[in-house]
Amino acid sequence: MSAVAHGAGAPAAPAGPDTATRGKFLPYLLLLPGALWLLIFFVVPLAQLFTVSLQSQFPGYPGYYYRDVNFRNYLDAFTEFAPHFGRSLLFAGLATFFAFALSYPLAYAMAFKAGRWRSLMMICIIAPFFTSFILRTIAWRQILADEGPVAKVLNTLHLLPGGHITETWMAVVAGLTYNFLPFMVLPIYASLERVDPRVLEAGGDLYANGFTTFRTVTLPMSMPGVLAGTLLTFIPAAGDYVNAELLGSDRSTKMVGNVIESQFFKVPGGYPTAAALSFTLMALILALVFVYVRRFGTDELV
């Protein structure tokens, strides 16, 4: 580890984006254990899952497969479960939008207004993890239930078409928004924290009002965080099945995650379909992410 302290002869530059030096063996040595772990327990399993997604069933023996190149699994998976894919992307998109709207003021206040309360606010964001998200999701089910406070008030005001929140898409989106909010707040906060408050004052000195400063200075400078946050919210939300399971209904709110889970655990012989669904979901997400990063991206993401 000693050579981490790099050459003393390097020019005295301020902390720039890339102060890396050339290394021969050391970087590989540092990298080796972590990279091996990810190769064995991430890359290889994905490759294996891919071969499973191409397997065919022995006719007449449900639950027995043979190695094959059966892309039909993908076609079937996509056509049979297209509504589930649609819901996954739609619910995750809505949840990402709401999470962004809730997170930005929080991250902004932490970065510029909180002062010594900053670390306490950080604790408040992470601490609910320890109550277990399953318990909190079930609590939401109670809060949003027909006899709960939210539905009662909305129903008294006749603002709830259909009369229910739980068992509908609204509860699922609310649950996704809530559960993935920390993954939106933390990256946005991390990038806002790096913004020098003097830059914002400069905006004011140049006669920009608060909103103009925010729109032309703060927001663009926080874009890497916004980008990372939206991805870290959208991706897990699109693959989630717990919220749809606990807050949604059996028919109209099931997402791809629910199908994958039940194909794996409840449907005999469902492995290839589940694997094909998993890869289709990955491909859809990657495609969306690619377009999104191309549109808004910076290279600071990776």
Add this chain to the structure above:
Amino acid sequence: MSAVTQPEGAAYKPSTGKRIQAWLADRFAMIAAILVLLYLFVPVAYTFAFSFNNYKKSNITWNPEGSPTLKHWKNPCGAPGVCESLVKSLEIGALATFVATVLGTLVAFALVRYKFIGRGAANVLTFVPMATPEIVLGASLLTIFVQGFTNVGLDLGFWTIVIAHIVFCLSFVVVTVKARVQSMDPRLEEAAQDLYASPVATFWKVTFPLVLPGIIGAAMLSFSLSFDDFIITNFVSGSETTFPKFVYVSYLRGIPAQANVVGFSMFVIAVTLVILAQVIGNARKPK
């Protein structure tokens, strides 16, 4: 702008409406932030309240008869499975956090401090697990565990959960520590070397203490993610039960209020520990 036209010496006095507007604008973000934090706590408060419920069959509706009661708090391990699963979750979280933090910190240093062939690929390799839906991670690990590892005697259970948790914790550690190393001023290390500190001494006396807060933050994030993980755990756990899995599985039969007691206590313990650590850290900081 109007201040420019004021006569010299006279203080600029905005109208009351303007003052209220300015006050609101200044505090809008903070007020919104506090509201969002309260929203984050709503279900935690609900969990807390229902730990005092004297329920009959399932702890879903409030039973005014005999509530609030302290009986679940007096006997938190009274319901079978609650404390056993909690202990498993803590063990798994500690193990996964330790391994992920060590491996991830090494990777982060390699990625920030060195240029080498394959650096881009290594960057992508550490980032992609974070961008993979949990269900895909879980499904792929289950496939490989069932089709490969059970042959060499590694059955689904405690260790497969630990292995899986290390995978996703590792990514978060790398990203967190990387950010910390990147934001360090390299001149501090150069100064140490100018003062004839050996590279080893420079690392342990300068670099490491500066990066340590990032490493601690990464470890805390890892532990929280591992402790709260359900989806991946559910895929690779076999018959082993962690706390989130216990709650999920018992949902249909009715979750015992002891789970609420444990869930809320863990929340309080986590907050207390972190605040304590900060107070101690502040006290030890040289004035």
